[in-house]
Amino acid sequence: METIWFICVALMVAMYVLLDGFDLGAGAIHPFAARDDRERQMIIRAIGPVWDGNEVWLIAAGGTLFFAFPTLYASSFSGFYLPLIIVLWLLMIRGLSIELRGHIQSLLWASFWDAMFFVGSALLAIFYGAALGNVVRGVPLNESGYFFQPLWTDFSPFSQTPGILDWYTVLIGLLALTTLVVHGSNFIAVKTEGELNARSRHISRLFTYATIVLTAIATPVTFWVSPWILQSFGARPYRYLLPLVAIAGLAGMVYSNLRAQDRAAFLSSSAYIVGMLTSTVFAVYPNVLPAVKPENSLTIQNASASQYGMTVGLIWWSIGMVLAAVYFVVIYRLFRGKVRLEDEGY
Amino acid sequence: MTQPYTTRWERRDQGELGRQPWLAYGLFRTSEGVSPLVSSGSVLFTLIGFAGMYLIMGLLYILLMVREVDHGPEAEAQTLESSEGVTT
Numbered sequence: 094m095e096t097i098w099f100i101c102v103a104l105m106v107a108m109y110v111l112l113d114g115f116d117l118g119a120g121a122i123h124p125f126a127a128r129d130d131r132e133r134q135m136i137i138r139a140i141g142p143v144w145d146g147n148e149v150w151l152i153a154a155g156g157t158l159f160f161a162f163p164t165l166y167a168s169s170f171s172g173f174y175l176p177l178i179i180v181l182w183l184l185m186i187r188g189l190s191i192e193l194r195g196h197i198q199s200l201l202w203a204s205f206w207d208a209m210f211f212v213g214s215a216l217l218a219i220f221y222g223a224a225l226g227n228v229v230r231g232v233p234l235n236e237s238g239y240f241f242q243p244l245w246t247d248f249s250p251f252s253q254t255p256g257i258l259d260w261y262t263v264l265i266g267l268l269a270l271t272t273l274v275v276h277g278s279n280f281i282a283v284k285t286e287g288e289l290n291a292r293s294r295h296i297s298r299l300f301t302y303a304t305i306v307l308t309a310i311a312t313p314v315t316f317w318v319s320p321w322i323l324q325s326f327g328a329r330p331y332r333y334l335l336p337l338v339a340i341a342g343l344a345g346m347v348y349s350n351l352r353a354q355d356r357a358a359f360l361s362s363s364a365y366i367v368g369m370l371t372s373t374v375f376a377v378y379p380n381v382l383p384a385v386k387p388e389n390s391l392t393i394q395n396a397s398a399s400q401y402g403m404t405v406g407l408i409w410w411s412i413g414m415v416l417a418a419v420y421f422v423v424i425y426r427l428f429r430g431k432v433r434l435e436d437e438g439y
Numbered sequence: 440m441t442q443p444y445t446t447r448w449e450r451r452d453q454g455e456l457g458r459q460p461w462l463a464y465g466l467f468r469t470s471e472g473v474s475p476l477v478s479s480g481s482v483l484f485t486l487i488g489f490a491g492m493y494l495i496m497g498l499l500y501i502l503l504m505v506r507e508v509d510h511g512p513e514a515e516a517q518t519l520e521s522s523e524g525v526t527t
Binding site for chain 2: 193
Protein backbone atom coordinates (compact mmCIF):
# COMPACT_ATOMS: atom_id res chain seq x y z
CA MET A 94 0.00 0.00 0.00
CA GLU A 95 2.86 2.38 0.81
CA THR A 96 4.43 1.50 -2.51
CA ILE A 97 1.19 2.27 -4.35
CA TRP A 98 1.08 5.70 -2.75
CA PHE A 99 4.74 6.26 -3.47
CA ILE A 100 3.97 5.62 -7.13
CA CYS A 101 0.89 7.88 -6.97
CA VAL A 102 2.89 10.80 -5.57
CA ALA A 103 5.74 10.21 -8.03
CA LEU A 104 3.20 10.13 -10.86
CA MET A 105 1.66 13.43 -9.78
CA VAL A 106 5.03 15.13 -9.41
CA ALA A 107 5.99 13.87 -12.87
CA MET A 108 2.70 15.20 -14.28
CA TYR A 109 3.42 18.54 -12.66
CA VAL A 110 6.94 18.83 -14.09
CA LEU A 111 5.72 17.70 -17.49
CA LEU A 112 2.83 20.16 -17.65
CA ASP A 113 4.00 23.18 -15.70
CA GLY A 114 7.46 22.50 -17.07
CA PHE A 115 6.52 23.68 -20.52
CA ASP A 116 4.91 26.89 -19.34
CA LEU A 117 7.88 27.62 -17.07
CA GLY A 118 10.10 27.00 -20.08
CA ALA A 119 7.89 29.26 -22.18
CA GLY A 120 8.41 31.97 -19.55
CA ALA A 121 12.15 31.43 -19.59
CA ILE A 122 12.42 31.84 -23.39
CA HIS A 123 9.81 34.60 -23.51
CA PRO A 124 12.24 37.58 -23.75
CA PHE A 125 14.44 35.80 -26.34
CA ALA A 126 11.95 34.06 -28.60
CA ALA A 127 9.55 36.98 -28.93
CA ARG A 128 10.80 40.14 -30.58
CA ASP A 129 7.76 42.41 -30.33
CA ASP A 130 4.67 42.83 -28.24
CA ARG A 131 2.57 40.79 -30.67
CA GLU A 132 4.84 37.76 -30.28
CA ARG A 133 5.04 38.18 -26.52
CA GLN A 134 1.26 38.10 -26.38
CA MET A 135 1.28 34.99 -28.57
CA ILE A 136 3.50 33.13 -26.10
CA ILE A 137 1.30 34.11 -23.18
CA ARG A 138 -1.78 33.10 -25.17
CA ALA A 139 -0.23 29.73 -25.97
CA ILE A 140 0.01 28.88 -22.28
CA GLY A 141 -2.87 31.12 -21.18
CA PRO A 142 -5.66 28.54 -20.93
CA VAL A 143 -3.55 25.85 -19.29
CA TRP A 144 -0.78 27.24 -17.07
CA ASP A 145 -2.91 27.63 -13.96
CA GLY A 146 -4.43 24.18 -14.37
CA ASN A 147 -0.91 22.79 -14.73
CA GLU A 148 0.12 24.37 -11.46
CA VAL A 149 -2.73 22.70 -9.64
CA TRP A 150 -0.78 19.45 -10.08
CA LEU A 151 1.78 20.86 -7.67
CA ILE A 152 -0.88 21.60 -5.10
CA ALA A 153 -2.50 18.21 -5.68
CA ALA A 154 0.87 16.46 -5.36
CA GLY A 155 1.56 18.39 -2.15
CA GLY A 156 -1.87 17.45 -0.80
CA THR A 157 -1.35 13.80 -1.69
CA LEU A 158 2.06 13.89 -0.03
CA PHE A 159 0.49 15.31 3.12
CA PHE A 160 -2.15 12.62 3.02
CA ALA A 161 0.01 9.59 2.32
CA PHE A 162 3.32 10.52 3.98
CA PRO A 163 2.53 13.11 6.67
CA THR A 164 5.88 12.70 8.42
CA LEU A 165 7.73 13.43 5.19
CA TYR A 166 5.53 16.44 4.58
CA ALA A 167 6.15 17.83 8.08
CA SER A 168 9.88 17.19 7.94
CA SER A 169 10.54 18.55 4.45
CA PHE A 170 8.27 21.57 4.74
CA SER A 171 10.00 22.72 7.92
CA GLY A 172 13.47 21.77 6.70
CA PHE A 173 13.00 23.51 3.36
CA TYR A 174 11.01 26.34 4.92
CA LEU A 175 12.76 29.34 3.34
CA PRO A 176 13.28 27.88 -0.15
CA LEU A 177 9.66 26.71 -0.29
CA ILE A 178 8.38 30.15 0.69
CA ILE A 179 10.63 31.65 -1.98
CA VAL A 180 9.14 29.20 -4.49
CA LEU A 181 5.69 30.30 -3.39
CA TRP A 182 6.59 33.97 -3.87
CA LEU A 183 8.02 33.23 -7.31
CA LEU A 184 4.81 31.39 -8.24
CA MET A 185 2.80 34.41 -7.07
CA ILE A 186 4.91 36.91 -9.02
CA ARG A 187 4.72 34.77 -12.14
CA GLY A 188 0.96 34.35 -11.86
CA LEU A 189 0.49 38.09 -11.33
CA SER A 190 2.64 38.90 -14.35
CA ILE A 191 0.57 36.68 -16.66
CA GLU A 192 -2.70 38.05 -15.33
CA LEU A 193 -1.86 41.75 -15.05
CA ARG A 194 0.27 42.26 -18.15
CA GLY A 195 -2.63 42.99 -20.47
CA HIS A 196 -4.58 45.26 -18.14
CA ILE A 197 -2.84 48.54 -18.93
CA GLN A 198 -1.84 49.32 -22.49
CA SER A 199 1.53 50.80 -21.75
CA LEU A 200 4.93 49.64 -22.85
CA LEU A 201 6.50 50.23 -19.44
CA TRP A 202 3.77 48.24 -17.69
CA ALA A 203 3.95 45.34 -20.14
CA SER A 204 7.75 45.12 -20.11
CA PHE A 205 7.86 45.23 -16.31
CA TRP A 206 5.55 42.21 -16.11
CA ASP A 207 7.42 40.50 -18.93
CA ALA A 208 10.59 40.82 -16.86
CA MET A 209 8.81 39.41 -13.79
CA PHE A 210 7.44 36.56 -15.91
CA PHE A 211 10.95 35.70 -17.10
CA VAL A 212 12.60 35.95 -13.68
CA GLY A 213 9.86 33.97 -11.97
CA SER A 214 9.86 31.19 -14.55
CA ALA A 215 13.63 30.80 -14.81
CA LEU A 216 14.24 30.87 -11.05
CA LEU A 217 11.42 28.38 -10.43
CA ALA A 218 13.03 25.92 -12.84
CA ILE A 219 16.36 26.29 -11.02
CA PHE A 220 14.73 25.93 -7.60
CA TYR A 221 12.84 22.77 -8.60
CA GLY A 222 16.05 21.26 -9.88
CA ALA A 223 17.85 22.24 -6.69
CA ALA A 224 15.07 20.65 -4.64
CA LEU A 225 15.52 17.36 -6.48
CA GLY A 226 19.27 17.69 -5.99
CA ASN A 227 18.77 18.01 -2.24
CA VAL A 228 16.61 14.90 -2.09
CA VAL A 229 19.17 12.89 -4.05
CA ARG A 230 22.10 14.08 -1.94
CA GLY A 231 20.24 13.51 1.33
CA VAL A 232 19.58 15.98 4.11
CA PRO A 233 20.89 16.07 7.71
CA LEU A 234 17.83 14.47 9.33
CA ASN A 235 18.06 13.96 13.11
CA GLU A 236 16.61 11.05 15.10
CA SER A 237 13.16 12.60 15.29
CA GLY A 238 13.01 13.02 11.52
CA TYR A 239 13.56 16.77 11.26
CA PHE A 240 16.42 18.77 9.81
CA PHE A 241 17.65 22.27 9.31
CA GLN A 242 19.89 23.31 6.45
CA PRO A 243 21.12 26.83 5.73
CA LEU A 244 20.03 28.32 2.40
CA TRP A 245 23.67 28.37 1.27
CA THR A 246 27.10 27.93 2.85
CA ASP A 247 30.38 27.96 0.93
CA PHE A 248 29.51 26.07 -2.31
CA SER A 249 32.56 23.83 -1.79
CA PRO A 250 32.38 20.19 -3.00
CA PHE A 251 34.15 19.09 0.19
CA SER A 252 32.07 21.12 2.62
CA GLN A 253 30.92 19.31 5.76
CA THR A 254 27.79 21.45 5.93
CA PRO A 255 26.41 21.85 2.41
CA GLY A 256 23.65 24.40 1.98
CA ILE A 257 20.34 23.90 0.24
CA LEU A 258 21.82 25.84 -2.66
CA ASP A 259 25.36 24.68 -3.34
CA TRP A 260 27.47 23.51 -6.25
CA TYR A 261 25.67 20.19 -6.71
CA THR A 262 22.08 21.34 -6.27
CA VAL A 263 22.65 24.42 -8.43
CA LEU A 264 24.14 22.17 -11.11
CA ILE A 265 20.96 20.07 -11.02
CA GLY A 266 19.01 23.36 -11.03
CA LEU A 267 20.76 24.44 -14.22
CA LEU A 268 20.05 21.06 -15.78
CA ALA A 269 16.39 21.52 -14.86
CA LEU A 270 16.46 24.99 -16.43
CA THR A 271 17.96 23.86 -19.75
CA THR A 272 15.59 20.88 -19.83
CA LEU A 273 12.52 23.00 -19.24
CA VAL A 274 13.74 25.61 -21.75
CA VAL A 275 13.87 22.86 -24.38
CA HIS A 276 10.49 21.52 -23.28
CA GLY A 277 8.95 25.01 -23.27
CA SER A 278 10.36 26.05 -26.63
CA ASN A 279 9.18 22.77 -28.14
CA PHE A 280 5.70 23.59 -26.87
CA ILE A 281 5.82 27.14 -28.22
CA ALA A 282 7.09 25.77 -31.55
CA VAL A 283 4.09 23.43 -31.68
CA LYS A 284 1.69 26.27 -30.88
CA THR A 285 3.02 29.00 -33.20
CA GLU A 286 3.88 29.68 -36.81
CA GLY A 287 6.36 31.74 -38.78
CA GLU A 288 9.27 33.50 -37.15
CA LEU A 289 8.26 32.76 -33.59
CA ASN A 290 8.12 29.08 -34.48
CA ALA A 291 11.56 29.22 -36.14
CA ARG A 292 13.11 31.06 -33.21
CA SER A 293 11.66 28.67 -30.65
CA ARG A 294 13.02 25.76 -32.63
CA HIS A 295 16.43 27.41 -32.72
CA ILE A 296 16.41 27.98 -28.95
CA SER A 297 15.29 24.39 -28.47
CA ARG A 298 18.28 23.14 -30.49
CA LEU A 299 20.84 25.22 -28.55
CA PHE A 300 19.46 24.15 -25.20
CA THR A 301 19.15 20.52 -26.25
CA TYR A 302 22.93 20.51 -26.67
CA ALA A 303 23.32 22.28 -23.32
CA THR A 304 21.06 19.64 -21.74
CA ILE A 305 23.15 16.82 -23.21
CA VAL A 306 26.34 18.36 -21.81
CA LEU A 307 24.82 18.98 -18.39
CA THR A 308 23.32 15.46 -18.26
CA ALA A 309 26.74 14.04 -19.05
CA ILE A 310 28.24 16.06 -16.19
CA ALA A 311 25.43 15.64 -13.68
CA THR A 312 25.10 11.86 -13.95
CA PRO A 313 28.60 10.84 -12.77
CA VAL A 314 28.59 13.68 -10.24
CA THR A 315 25.36 12.30 -8.80
CA PHE A 316 26.91 8.84 -8.44
CA TRP A 317 29.86 10.48 -6.67
CA VAL A 318 27.64 12.49 -4.31
CA SER A 319 25.26 9.60 -3.57
CA PRO A 320 26.97 6.26 -4.32
CA TRP A 321 23.95 4.36 -2.97
CA ILE A 322 22.06 5.29 -6.13
CA LEU A 323 24.23 2.91 -8.14
CA GLN A 324 23.69 0.14 -5.58
CA SER A 325 19.99 0.80 -5.76
CA PHE A 326 20.05 0.26 -9.53
CA GLY A 327 22.24 -2.82 -9.08
CA ALA A 328 19.75 -4.31 -6.63
CA ARG A 329 16.84 -4.03 -9.03
CA PRO A 330 18.23 -4.18 -12.57
CA TYR A 331 14.86 -3.78 -14.31
CA ARG A 332 15.09 -0.14 -13.29
CA TYR A 333 17.75 0.37 -15.95
CA LEU A 334 14.77 0.73 -18.29
CA LEU A 335 14.00 4.17 -16.84
CA PRO A 336 17.29 5.88 -17.74
CA LEU A 337 16.96 4.25 -21.16
CA VAL A 338 13.70 6.15 -21.62
CA ALA A 339 15.58 9.35 -20.77
CA ILE A 340 18.36 8.60 -23.24
CA ALA A 341 15.83 7.74 -25.94
CA GLY A 342 14.10 11.05 -25.20
CA LEU A 343 17.38 12.90 -25.52
CA ALA A 344 18.11 11.26 -28.86
CA GLY A 345 14.56 12.01 -30.01
CA MET A 346 14.97 15.66 -29.02
CA VAL A 347 17.97 16.10 -31.31
CA TYR A 348 16.55 14.02 -34.15
CA SER A 349 13.12 15.64 -34.34
CA ASN A 350 14.51 19.12 -33.80
CA LEU A 351 16.83 18.72 -36.78
CA ARG A 352 13.96 17.40 -38.88
CA ALA A 353 11.71 20.25 -37.68
CA GLN A 354 9.06 17.95 -36.22
CA ASP A 355 7.84 20.04 -33.32
CA ARG A 356 5.28 17.63 -31.96
CA ALA A 357 7.76 14.75 -31.91
CA ALA A 358 10.32 17.04 -30.27
CA PHE A 359 7.82 17.91 -27.55
CA LEU A 360 7.04 14.24 -26.96
CA SER A 361 10.77 13.51 -26.81
CA SER A 362 11.44 16.18 -24.22
CA SER A 363 8.48 14.78 -22.26
CA ALA A 364 10.03 11.32 -22.42
CA TYR A 365 13.36 12.71 -21.28
CA ILE A 366 11.78 14.48 -18.29
CA VAL A 367 9.75 11.44 -17.26
CA GLY A 368 12.76 9.15 -17.72
CA MET A 369 15.07 11.32 -15.65
CA LEU A 370 12.52 11.91 -12.88
CA THR A 371 11.45 8.29 -12.55
CA SER A 372 15.06 7.05 -12.63
CA THR A 373 15.85 9.37 -9.75
CA VAL A 374 12.71 8.75 -7.76
CA PHE A 375 12.87 4.98 -8.02
CA ALA A 376 16.56 5.02 -7.18
CA VAL A 377 15.64 6.82 -3.96
CA TYR A 378 12.85 4.27 -3.22
CA PRO A 379 12.14 2.83 -0.62
CA ASN A 380 13.44 6.01 0.99
CA VAL A 381 11.30 9.09 0.59
CA LEU A 382 13.86 11.48 2.08
CA PRO A 383 17.36 10.05 2.42
CA ALA A 384 19.38 11.29 5.39
CA VAL A 385 23.10 11.95 5.63
CA LYS A 386 23.08 9.30 8.37
CA PRO A 387 21.26 6.44 6.61
CA GLU A 388 19.58 5.19 9.81
CA ASN A 389 17.66 8.49 10.09
CA SER A 390 16.25 8.33 6.56
CA LEU A 391 12.53 8.69 6.08
CA THR A 392 11.22 5.65 4.24
CA ILE A 393 7.83 4.70 2.84
CA GLN A 394 7.32 2.68 6.03
CA ASN A 395 8.15 5.17 8.77
CA ALA A 396 6.71 8.25 7.04
CA SER A 397 3.37 6.86 5.89
CA ALA A 398 -0.15 7.40 7.18
CA SER A 399 -2.36 4.67 8.68
CA GLN A 400 -3.34 1.65 6.59
CA TYR A 401 -7.05 2.38 6.85
CA GLY A 402 -6.62 5.97 5.72
CA MET A 403 -4.50 4.95 2.77
CA THR A 404 -7.01 2.31 1.66
CA VAL A 405 -9.96 4.70 1.77
CA GLY A 406 -7.86 7.46 0.21
CA LEU A 407 -7.00 5.31 -2.78
CA ILE A 408 -10.68 5.13 -3.77
CA TRP A 409 -11.16 8.90 -3.63
CA TRP A 410 -7.82 9.55 -5.25
CA SER A 411 -8.83 7.38 -8.19
CA ILE A 412 -12.12 9.23 -8.62
CA GLY A 413 -10.29 12.57 -8.43
CA MET A 414 -7.73 11.46 -11.00
CA VAL A 415 -10.44 10.42 -13.46
CA LEU A 416 -12.08 13.85 -13.11
CA ALA A 417 -8.74 15.62 -13.51
CA ALA A 418 -7.90 13.54 -16.56
CA VAL A 419 -11.25 14.38 -18.17
CA TYR A 420 -10.71 18.07 -17.47
CA PHE A 421 -7.24 18.05 -19.01
CA VAL A 422 -8.32 16.16 -22.11
CA VAL A 423 -11.19 18.61 -22.63
CA ILE A 424 -9.15 21.77 -22.12
CA TYR A 425 -6.27 20.70 -24.35
CA ARG A 426 -8.67 19.61 -27.08
CA LEU A 427 -10.55 22.89 -26.77
CA PHE A 428 -7.40 24.93 -27.28
CA ARG A 429 -5.59 22.65 -29.72
CA GLY A 430 -3.89 24.00 -32.81
CA LYS A 431 -1.79 27.09 -33.40
CA VAL A 432 -2.51 30.30 -31.51
CA ARG A 433 -3.44 33.45 -33.40
CA LEU A 434 -3.86 36.88 -31.90
CA GLU A 435 -6.84 37.63 -34.13
CA ASP A 436 -8.96 34.97 -32.45
CA GLU A 437 -10.55 35.92 -29.23
CA GLY A 438 -8.61 34.86 -26.13
CA TYR A 439 -9.92 32.40 -23.65
CA MET B 440 -21.32 48.60 2.14
CA THR B 441 -18.31 47.49 4.10
CA GLN B 442 -20.31 45.40 6.54
CA PRO B 443 -20.28 42.09 4.61
CA TYR B 444 -16.50 42.33 4.35
CA THR B 445 -15.87 43.10 7.99
CA THR B 446 -18.28 40.37 9.02
CA ARG B 447 -16.46 37.86 6.90
CA TRP B 448 -13.13 38.90 8.40
CA GLU B 449 -14.58 38.68 11.85
CA ARG B 450 -15.79 35.17 11.24
CA ARG B 451 -12.33 34.14 10.04
CA ASP B 452 -10.61 35.72 13.01
CA GLN B 453 -13.00 34.24 15.49
CA GLY B 454 -12.78 30.89 13.81
CA GLU B 455 -9.01 30.83 14.00
CA LEU B 456 -8.34 32.72 17.23
CA GLY B 457 -11.31 31.41 19.19
CA ARG B 458 -10.07 27.86 18.68
CA GLN B 459 -6.76 28.56 20.47
CA PRO B 460 -4.91 26.88 22.10
CA TRP B 461 -6.07 24.04 19.82
CA LEU B 462 -5.25 23.45 16.16
CA ALA B 463 -7.83 20.69 15.94
CA TYR B 464 -10.23 21.24 18.82
CA GLY B 465 -9.67 18.76 21.62
CA LEU B 466 -7.22 16.72 19.55
CA PHE B 467 -4.08 18.65 18.73
CA ARG B 468 -2.56 21.66 20.44
CA THR B 469 -0.96 24.52 18.53
CA SER B 470 2.19 24.15 20.60
CA GLU B 471 2.43 20.52 19.40
CA GLY B 472 2.12 21.53 15.78
CA VAL B 473 5.01 23.98 15.67
CA SER B 474 7.93 23.07 13.41
CA PRO B 475 10.78 22.43 15.84
CA LEU B 476 13.64 23.59 13.63
CA VAL B 477 12.25 26.68 11.89
CA SER B 478 13.80 29.74 13.55
CA SER B 479 11.68 32.71 14.58
CA GLY B 480 13.88 34.88 12.34
CA SER B 481 12.81 32.88 9.28
CA VAL B 482 9.18 33.16 10.28
CA LEU B 483 9.47 36.93 10.80
CA PHE B 484 11.21 37.31 7.43
CA THR B 485 8.50 35.43 5.57
CA LEU B 486 5.75 37.23 7.51
CA ILE B 487 7.14 40.59 6.42
CA GLY B 488 7.60 39.23 2.90
CA PHE B 489 3.98 38.08 2.69
CA ALA B 490 2.74 41.36 4.15
CA GLY B 491 4.73 43.29 1.53
CA MET B 492 3.54 41.00 -1.26
CA TYR B 493 -0.12 41.39 -0.33
CA LEU B 494 0.30 45.14 0.18
CA ILE B 495 1.60 45.47 -3.38
CA MET B 496 -1.16 43.20 -4.69
CA GLY B 497 -3.76 45.29 -2.84
CA LEU B 498 -2.39 48.54 -4.26
CA LEU B 499 -2.35 47.07 -7.77
CA TYR B 500 -5.93 45.91 -7.29
CA ILE B 501 -7.04 49.40 -6.23
CA LEU B 502 -5.15 50.98 -9.13
CA LEU B 503 -6.71 48.67 -11.71
CA MET B 504 -10.18 48.91 -10.16
CA VAL B 505 -10.10 52.72 -10.16
CA ARG B 506 -8.96 52.67 -13.79
CA GLU B 507 -11.81 50.36 -14.77
CA VAL B 508 -14.34 52.50 -12.93
CA ASP B 509 -13.00 55.65 -14.63
CA HIS B 510 -13.26 54.02 -18.03
CA GLY B 511 -16.92 53.30 -17.51
CA PRO B 512 -18.90 50.50 -19.14
CA GLU B 513 -19.08 51.94 -22.67
CA ALA B 514 -15.32 51.94 -23.07
CA GLU B 515 -15.26 48.14 -23.13
CA ALA B 516 -15.38 47.67 -26.90
CA GLN B 517 -12.46 50.02 -27.23
CA THR B 518 -10.22 48.12 -24.81
CA LEU B 519 -10.93 44.85 -26.57
CA GLU B 520 -9.78 46.34 -29.86
CA SER B 521 -6.71 47.97 -28.41
CA SER B 522 -5.68 44.74 -26.72
CA GLU B 523 -4.72 43.52 -30.19
CA GLY B 524 -1.34 45.01 -29.65
CA VAL B 525 0.93 47.81 -28.78
CA THR B 526 3.94 47.21 -30.95
CA THR B 527 7.44 48.13 -29.96
